[in-house]
Amino acid sequence: MSSDQGGTPAAITARGVSKRYHIGHRARPTTLAERVVQAVRHPFAQEDREELWALRNCSFDVARGDLVGIIGRNGAGKSTLLKLLSRITEPTAGEILLYGRVGALLEVGTGFHPELTGRENVYLNGTILGMRRREIAARFDEIVAFAEVERFLDTPVKHYSSGMYVRLAFAVAAHLEPEILIVDEVLAVGDSEFQRKCLGKMAEVAHAGRTVLFVSHNLQAVSTLTKRTLVLDRGACVFDGPTLDGIAHYRSMQSAHADGAASYAGPASEGNRVATARVVTSQQGGVHVCGRPIQFEFELEIPEPASALCFSFQVIDADERSVCHLWCFDPDTRFRREAGRYRLTFAVPAFRAYRGSYTLRTFVSDRRTWAEFETLAEICPFVVTMEGIERPEYDWDDGTSAYIEDHEWTLVREGSGDAAQKGGFHV
Amino acid sequence: MTAAAPLRLAPGERSVGRELAETWAARDLLYTFADRDIRLRYRQTVLGVVWVVLQPLIAAGIFTFVFGTVAHLSSDGKPYMVFAFGALTGWNFFSGILTRASGCLVGNANLVSRVFFPRLILPLSVIPAALLDFIVALGMFAALLVVYGVAPTAALVTLPFWMLLLGAGALGAGLVAAALMVRYRDVQYVLPVAVQLLLYASPVAYAASRVPDNWRALYYLNPLVAAIEGLRWSLLGTEPPSGGAVAWSVAAAALAMITGVMVFRRMERGFADVI
Structure with a gap:
């Protein structure tokens, strides 16, 4: 799938691209007054900052019309690469050549304003993403039809359901018609249909000869949509080739990192985020027996409280399906008012997910401004077993269900006066 | 498909020319932002339009009472209300652009950290809203002229010049403030105080001719003095500023714009990383 074969024109060329961030420390002044005082007291002092290479020496080529997946763990450099390609930030070293207009959909509904109507937001969002107003006008009906929000066009989007909101936002971006479309993880939201x-829309865009970069944790989607994949790990591009091999490489990386079974510790960074996460399973080493009590423990670092701050997480199975969603959306939660580090524990008295391997996906977001502070995926891997739970005749089989429910059955032979036979199952 | 030269992204790969071209190409966005801000302002407050009319009327009324009625300052032979209101239209245009431009990056942090567009669009997009306020105020002013029986003079044709002067100065200062505010959040508290001081250091509530001779030289160092005097002259035919003072004002506005764009561009690189 190399791009420079057969004379296919290039869409993106990246050579030795690197990006360094400075992680601010408390010593760094945040007010002009402090800065002036500091400059007077220590005129030659260097700022005390820690360096972090989010991306290091990354090179690749993408040919026009290619559909390329980008996968990697949290903090591997995917977001940074997208920010560079979409020009939100500049590389520290190296160069990127872009052949054609880039349309980036890094977060659904960037720039949507809750007080404005659907119609007004289509124009706002479209122009922010780089469309001219008359281009939007020409495609307006198409966008609205794709989003299925015709009846609510003149309603402020703050009254939209999150599904409608996401549909409208994706519809605008999908009709951008850029030569290079960059899509990040938007499919994590919205219903499966x-x-x-x-x-389908992304595949269509690629068939029309345009280039699509697709970043996702959804390996299923990456494998159906793309033939070629880049795998990033700790800022480096460690694999570039056929998608199925890329996914295998990624999985082997995952198990190599499995020392952190059922737990997660985030890198030092800024903003509202999950600092640590842990699944307290019924057995050692991230093994949980179906039906036993389980706890999900999170430490949340909240430097910027927000009035509609929400935390929730999903338990994701090996097929990327969410088997349950747990949340903490209470209007009185203290982290909406006071900054600090919080410990948040979810206790489930009987966790009945079926046997298999699971990971968590966490969301720290603000319901009012639609800001997504942090979304982590594929953290805290743990397994559920049916060990010690007997089932006569049939052994437990993989994939027969998503969860097991307690039940009782009653059996009566029609027309007979016999007492009913009873049985059942309790995990 | 275009066969145009690729866009090169690399450290330091930015030129004023490329940015101006991109800003021009994104002019629709300027319109959209301005449209959003104006709609929101008039939608979210019941008093929206009324406020735009009332605010300068109240301010001019207070100035008339304090400086005209209590302190008996002269107003170049015009009714004090008209005299103060005329200058206030220009002052509000200036302070409106300065204040809104200074908050444009922090106020749109969500956008700046998530999507690329020429950043200059944000401060530029505050101008239409300020201009709209000015036009509404000008309508009020015309009504006041009728009420007080004052006729405008031929100097009115110079109005766009003074507006340009005030707008350029405000935008230049606003660009510097906007860039600084990203790094230093206290700028947002200092700025309103500075604007308030500037109001009294400018001939809005009183005539520049009332400033004592030995303070004149210092007073005219404020480039706003000539701009406001000129604006009032164009609206009412009061005493025009001297040529020298106007030249200094033009130079200062140009300097503010150049500094503003330079500081803004220099700091722009890190906006997304800091916000």
């Missing part, structure tokens, strides 16, 4: 529609 709409997800299929989005995937």
